[in-house]
Amino acid sequence: MNIIINGTTYEVEKNTTILQACKNAGIDIPTLCHDERLKPTSACRLCLVEVEGTKNLVTSCSTMVKENMVVHTHNEKVMKTRRDVLNLAISNHPLECLSCDKSGDCKLQDYCYEYGILNGTYKGAMRTPKIDSSNPFYDYDARKCILCGLCVRVCDELQCSNAIGFEDRGFEANVSTPFNEGLINSKCVSCGNCVSVCPVGALTPKGQKFRHWETSKVRTTCSYCGVGCQMDLVVKGKKIVDVEPAMDAINNGLLCVKGKFAYKFINHPDRLKTPLIKRNGKFEEATWDEAYRYITKKATEIKENYGPNSFAGLTSARCTNEENYLFQKLFRAVIGTNNIDHCARL
């Protein structure tokens, strides 16, 4: 079907939202609460557009296109309303961009810049300060929360943990755990998917200080299990400082606690970087060649003296399917035993 956006006719598919149609047409519409993976909630009211023939502005994230619909995405009325909504949001947001971890990667900051909002003009009460730092991996700072609800919805609709929800009403509304007992006492599994979707600095990982503009991203596959989640390592210098899930991959923008937070071993001083061989009761660094030779020698001896069934192999979920296959092949074909198992069965 055809719709007219800002005077240009576009051909769009049925059952698309105006937001999607605009995105396909290369028209940028601001959103704070939208996530394609989630049901639209239309809480932030930034994606408002004018549809001719309707009284109020409509949220493009939740309005389906109709034949010959005439949409204005950036006319005066829309821009004025968006500016005022942003003004209201930033008026109740601490202007701590200088020290905020999220600076440079904050949607609220970006939109205020884009729409020319210097600082909030509405002076008055501010959000009640509440900081929940009980989780070992991330913090929640309620002052910076804009109640877009992305964290709550990801936790509910995608992670299915339902650890967090809204409490209180109106101006006092905030994100909380049941009975306000803190994240550590909730059903939170620390997957960190809420942290990944937070558009502002309300949910931030505990860890290293860095500025987003100092970092580069390296796409990799998570090595913790065989699922093969794709993720972007956020690298500052030669150090990994954060991990972000890849949206365009099988994991669809999700990670688990290991993928999201358990990356600090990479730069840890205790990490093994070469094989160790015990000589005279003490582990000594060795080369891979030396190690393989040593293993082969010992394995052959044991097999000759005690038979192949004296071996048992246990493989790890951190290996890929191919590695697991090769491992059992080694045990069955080379060593000659069926004593092979995998940690996922334990």
Place this chain on the structure above:
Amino acid sequence: MITIEKLEQIKNYHRPFLEERLKESANTTIKDGNIALNDLYYNKQTRIALKNCGIINPGNIEDYIAVDGYSALANILMNKSKAEVIEDMKASNLRGRGGAGFPTGKKWEEAFKYNADQKYMICNADEGDPGAFMDRSILENDPHSVLEGMAIGGYAVGADQGFIYVRAEYPTAVKRLKIAIEQAKELGVLGNNIFGTGFNFDIKLKLGSGAFVCGEGTALIESIEGKRGMPRTKIYRTAHKGLWQKPTIINNVETYANVPVIFQKGVEWFKSIGTEKSPGTKVFSLVGKVENAGLVEVPMGMPLREIVYDIGGGIQNGKKFKAVQTGGPSGGCIPEHLIDTPVDFESLGKIGSIMGSGGMVVMDEDTCMVDIARFFLEFTVDESCGKCIPCREGTKRMLEILERIVEGKGEEQDIETLETLSETITTASLCGLGQTAANPVVTTLKYFRDEYEAHIKDHKCPAGSCKSLIEYFITEKCIGCGMCAKACPVQCISGKPKELHIINKLACIKCGACMEACPKKVQAVIKR
């Protein structure tokens, strides 16, 4: 199983008992088989939704049957197809009494035409406007009319399950609804195979927990589903995907109470009452500074003046009328020069107010309009669910500005800021609560702008109501009787007997006790 004959039998048997009882009470007149309440207050009203209130015993289903109760349901189930019921509803042009005025027949048709294995009927009994108790009265005094209306609707759209979402703050309504449902099921007018037609309809009660926003249809649905009461974004109509994503009809208590009467007396009869675009009657909760406060049911289109003066008996204590606020926190204030406006959906909308669910607060010359706007905003701020930015943040900022103004700390640009905020909140909010939240401010700014300006520029409250902007003063007329000093709760009035007394303005809490205590003949204490 109940049959139409049995229903008739119950009616014929029970009617004389009811009439006997009513004759004894002497509050009612029975003329041509119509029972009406005696009093000038009632004579000027046309009672459809409230017709049984105060007449039948709500705890006895036989009383309801004696006044033709459940005859409409029986007749429909035996003789009318679903499509016919919908056609009749559309022809009657009954419009939703919850406030928005959407035609009920059209709404039902949407759900009727939508194919689904399960459909639901919901009665919105989460009446929350301050000072409104129309629905409460119907639920408490005539619960069966609502049940019958729901069952008729259920038959028409193809729903076999109904829910009444009633606020827990109405314990009597809850109790009586429970009894009514029980009795209706026992008799067989609810439950399975009603009147042997194979039509099943059950009704469950759901109690609200005190959130005003749950009166909003989608928030109400969320609440029934066991979730936090926050409005949904409207991708689909609730008539297509509502409760548990099934076609759902939500109507207000008063709407349902109208349904059986329409089918009893006919569409033409109903359309002869009220105006062409808004037929029928509307119940209003007439409160405030009016002589006879209470529930009034009048034909649509009756001018406000008639309601306030002829039924309400005018303003208390001979004071001057200033404004009437209709539609609760979402409505607007109507000034004196518009008091001849007919009360119907269109006319009220044109002057910036709304019909709403029927709140009608009358204000006299002592009411400060800025303070009224502040009062309603305070309510909205409290009751905003906090989901969308314009409503959550915007109403709070408006309230802060209004609070400043009534304290005499208003600034020049405040009026302009209020106007900008009103526009943003109205156009950008998610649900009806936010979209109408600014109405009290918009209408008072429109009709009583001079009061805002007086507060801001002259630091005066023309109505003499805002405490921060008034002071009590004892004039030369003082005879030194000492009554004022005796009445003052903070002992801030001093003076020797028979000499002029003086109020210590710094200590004065502006309670007005001195003014009241000053002898009527003297009236030395003034407010300025």
